[in-house]
Amino acid sequence: MSDTPRPTLPGRPWRQRLADGLTYLALLVGGLAVAFPFYWMIATSLKTHEETMRVPPTLYPLAPTLANYAKVWEAAPFARYFANTVGVALCVTLGVLITSSLAAHAFARIRFSGSQAIFVALLATLMIPFEVILIPDYILITRLHWEDTYLALIVPWMASVFGVFLMRQFFLGIPTELWESAALDGCGHLTYLFRIALPLARPGLSVVAIVTFLGSWNALLWPLVVVTRRPEIRPIQLGLAVFTTEFGVYSHLIMTAAVLTILPVVVLFLLAQRQFVESIARTGVKG
Amino acid sequence: MxxxxxxxxxxxxxxxLPTLLLVGVFHLFAIFYAFYISLHKWSILKESYLGLANYAALITDPEFRQALVVTVWYVIGTVPVGLAIALGVAVTLFRPIRARGFFRTLFFLPYVTSLVAAAAVWEWMYNPDYGVINLLLTRAGLPPLRWLLEPTGVFRLALDPIGIALPEWAAGPSLALVSIIIMSIWSGLGFNVIVYLAGLGSIPRELQEAARVDGASEWQVFRRITFPLLSPTTFFLVVIAVIRAFQAFNQIYVMSPNDPTTRTLTMFIFQEFYASSRVGYGAAAAMALFVILLILTVAQMRYGQEKVHYE
Structure with missing residues (x-):
């Protein structure tokens, strides 16, 4: 949107100016309050342990040092946690994209009995809070002997009703003629899906991918329950949560670990802001 | 043919097939299985059938009741206050101002930040001795507080200094819970702002301009035109925010894992299941949460159909 000022009504420019001034003041104060935790996280990560224990605390690091970053890297296997999370999040995201696209195509372009009923049943599962399925799903995982494996972190979440719903909307937006003429030319469902429908539904794919990836990256409760005995398969959030308990008083190290944890997502967000904001405004889903 | x-x-x-199999097993079957578990004495393995005894025990369990009260305070604290702040920010950002994109990004940033990392930072800021919040309070001439470590109700804390001693039932949510609520509002703000901005963008400008030409003040325009036309957006956000508030876990787990005044239903379920291995009892509490949410959501939908103004 443009930055052109709103036309002011004659006779009240001073009110306009006052309103603008107050607006900027409010935004500045609000913005500072919102940004402050990020500043404090970074500032603390650059302090020494002695400096974090000063009363009253220092508002900025007196002698900024990056030493904490090296220390954190040694104190806990964060590289491993990162690799685990990236691997898990990529598998989950790829899985959701594939399963959702297949199912969405069936709902959008094939007439079959039970289509309506199944679709409604799927949508109804969106009402189930995660805490309710946590216990039965954990027991299912133990029956499958999947506890403390990557399978437990990945497989249950490789399908997403939200993904199916969204991709179906996008597929319905593609003119039917495209599918009809493709079918006349002897083009099968999968060929149509991968050659024609998915390239046209790319915005939908990116919404589903961003929301799924973010949810998987930030998940804590499920990993906390299914990964208990093998620290080497912990995803990053669980690694960070454990680190905060183990290193309780070493706030400089905890803040350093927190900076490391959010850095990849923040960088990704700043690079692809528009897609992030639109995806999330559209969905309201967070893991 | x-x-x-x-x-x-x-x-x-x-x-x-893939979707039906996964959703069918891990969501649909799971909910029936959860109900089945809740009918049993079940610790690590199934022990014996209890019927509805777990549910009966829940009703008389003071800890469960406290968890309900804490959850209600948490919802009251995060939903109306959080949405009011978000609406204010959105209306401000909607004005034709400079650096709008910058502020939008800034307000959204907490939302993409993991709750575990954010909670760790807030816990550190709330630290009574080394925390920056008490530093700012004392600089401003106010008394320092114990924040996450303060189980006393905020109403009692506020009225004690002027000599009014409130009884226990009127003490209000603990300062520890309010501290978590403040952090949660900060964390969810960006999402609410973005959705409100989208809602504001869909309101026809002509109505507001016409009212201004007729001499309506900015407040009147907001009160009589903008806010009523935003009601579908507000409604959507309330439904989502209530569901989310009932399910909040990560920040509470990190910031205040063992304080009963901050133990919400979700924490209660988690602790029964995870720490105490009372799986059947935890499942019963989870079913209770499900039923409460279901009733609330249906009630909101009903109310929405009557009251929400759609164009």
């Missing part, structure tokens, strides 16, 4: 229909059915169900 018949062949074609058969083939279409086969194809459709084949395409649906």
């Amino acid at each position: 018949r062949n074609r229909v058969l083939r279409d059915h086969a194809t459709a169900y084949l395409l649906l």
